[in-house]
Amino acid sequence: MTNPFNLRVIEEFRANGGKVGDMFDGIPLLLLTTKGIRSGLPRTTPLVYLADAGRLLVFAANGGAPKAPAWYGNLMAAGEGEVEVGAERYAVRPELVAEEEHERLWTLQTEQDANFANFRGRTDRTIPVVSLVRATTRGGGTAVHRRAWPYSI
Template sequence: MTNPTVNHRHPEPADGAGEFNRNVIAEFRTRQGEVGGELAGAPLLLLTVVGARSGEPRTTPLVHLTDGGRLVVFASNGGSEQDPVWYRNLVAHPEVTVEVGAERYPALAATVDPAEHEALWARQIAAQPQFAGYRTAARTVPLVALTRV
């Protein structure tokens, strides 16, 4: 089976992404990974997943942490008690597409093992302290490793 997210057209932003994400995605692609505003200088990637129900590709801009040969993203959903839609989608369809800078490649997404979760979370908070506020008592924020295929 082929990965429907690996194509030459750019998928629409994730459902409910809003104008902000659409603008970030457009700027990211126009400027080969660079964005301005409140995300200027942040390690940003675009993650395209297949919708669990729709089967359609959905793209979300996410901050990432480099960990060896993989990238780690955080399903914090801004501190919400619910997992973000993109996370539920990649659990159903772990074959994803990653865009970093001008590069676009297929990757396999996997939730990080609990044994390494805390160390990666601590590294992210050290790099971007605002992430400390995204953790709630209601749930553990899933961390997702993206490994190039």
């Protein structure tokens, strides 16, 4: 179940074409919808992202908690999800970014959002960096889903 804070962010994001104010003003934000591993139900999570070399990158930091966030486990288990960026919505598949790139990407992310500066120091685990790759159809076109999930949050 989505917590009240995330529900407010999701509603504001969708009502304003991907823009969210207050603490997210000026911070790139996307919505990632995955299917729950156990429930099979859709789970939508607002995530700060980094755009780099045409990629949308998200960090499974979970605020530096010892465990990765639920969205990460759901996304990797399903091998697919749906992303909303601005007013665009499309299917994605996750690709883990090689650890050799982590330091450069982490530096870019902390420059963009200072909150990330402390996350690695709070945990012993390597924080996965995931590229959300636009899914394509067999004909090479983009798979755009207006309603990929049976439920909407």
